Amino acid sequence: MEVLQRKIIHIDMDAFYASVEQHDFPELKGKPIAVGGSEVRGVVSAASYEARKFGVRSAMSGVQAARLCPTLIFVKPRFDRYKEVSKQIREIFLDYTDLVEPLSLDEAYLDVTENKKGNPSASLLAQEIRNRIFEKTGLTASAGISVNKFIAKIASDYHKPNGQKTVSPDEVETFVEQLDVKKFYGIGKVTAEKMYQLGIYTGKDLKSKTLDYLEQHFGNSGQSYYNLSRGISYSQVKPNRTIKSIGAERTFNENLSSEIYMESRLENIAHELDRRIKKYKIAAKTITLKIKYSDFTQQTRSKTLAYFIADQSLIFDTAKELLYQEKLKNSVRLLGISLSNLNTNQKKQVVVQLKFEF
Known part of the structure; x- marks a missing residue:
């Protein structure tokens, strides 16, 4: 087998959410900050490099993060702002190629085998793209460049932050x-x-x-x-990714122990999910309830219907049924509802699914 000779760039923004906050609020520059969570509650969505030196990481509880870094500054997430900056970055990508596959707000693959600049050097293109991102947003990005997505993604992590690594075909x-x-x-x-x-x-x-x-x-x-293990990956850069599931969830300020209190939270989540359903014009057969307990253990309960639904009240009723399906094991810190088994096989596609932890 031979390695596919494509020219793939993986761009990964450096500590994206935290870097946006430090850029917009200069008083936070050089300080350890955590986006999301708090010293008493919640989960860290992102940590600045100053905070990472203390061991603070995304998905870590705010309590643990504060314990590791007593001087840690917690910042409330501003997802509208992150999406705005991400859109600016995406526009830069599209100046070089239409083959852009976003993985999230802060990273994407670009296939520049044939590119709009007519530049045969993927390494030089990656450097130029990173320079333009900095000029436009004031933020730094790292890049990995190689013959396929697998190698490029690994390479982008080698010289973080604000660096890049190229793995040429004979180095793979x-x-x-x-x-x-x-x-x-x-x-x-x-x-x-x-x-x-x-x-x-x-x-x-x-x-x-x-x-x-x-x-x-x-x-x-x-x-x-x-x-x-032989450096072979046939995965192509796909600009359009078929949506397979969609969901919404909430972390509560205080742990909940009564299903009655949880019902109103589920209704709010179903309302948010209804907004997303209308946006993507989809329906689903499978409803899944996600429960995260106060000890951070997690449980999911699902039900698959015989028909597609896209009605907020039906989604809420099904989620409520799942809530009472069995006794809760502990008090609850997070609830979520997700829909899968969608009717997206009818040629409905979206660029990328966005899912945020609150």
Whole structure:
């Protein structure tokens, strides 16, 4: 097999939410800040590099973050502002290629094999794009450049913040062999631990295994791991991504222990979900209730109907039914409702699904 010779750039903004706050409010520059959460409640959405030095990370509880960094400044998220800046960045991308695949507000893949600037150097294009982002927004971005999305994404993390790394075609094999397997796309913590137990620590170790061996131990994922260990990825940059699910959730200021109180919260969430349904003009058969308890354990309860629904009251009634399906294990800090099994196979597409943690 040969590596597909594409020219792919992965752009990843540096500590995006936190950097926007530090740019808009100069008094926050150089200080450890956390977007979202608080010293008594909530979850951190993003942390500045100053905060990361103390071990503060996204998805960490505000209580733990404050414990790690006593001088941490908590900032309320401004998602409208982040979306505004993200749109400015997206417009820059489109000056270079129409093959832009956003992964979130702060990162995207660009296929510049054939580009609007007629520049054969993906590395120079990445540098130019990063310069333009800084000139337009005052924010820095990092980039990874290589022959496919898999390598480019890993490379973008090498010289953060405000740097870039190119992995040329003749460097791919060595680059992959030296990687820890936990850096491979699709290999999570559990799978990485299983590989470690099998004596597979690096890409080179993974490459030494036969396809039969990998399929025997990892099932259908074996083929993917076999290819990735050789730097092979056939995933294309897709400007349009079919929406597979849509959801809304809320973290509460105080833990809730009564289902009666939770009902009104679910109704508000269903209302927010109704707004998104109308925006995308979709309907769903499967409704899932997400419950996160005060001890941070999580539970989901789902119901699949025989017909598509797009009615707020039906969504709320189904979510309420799921709430009472079984007794709650503890007090609740977060509730969410998501819809899947959508009618999107009728040629309905959106650029990217946005989901925010509050």
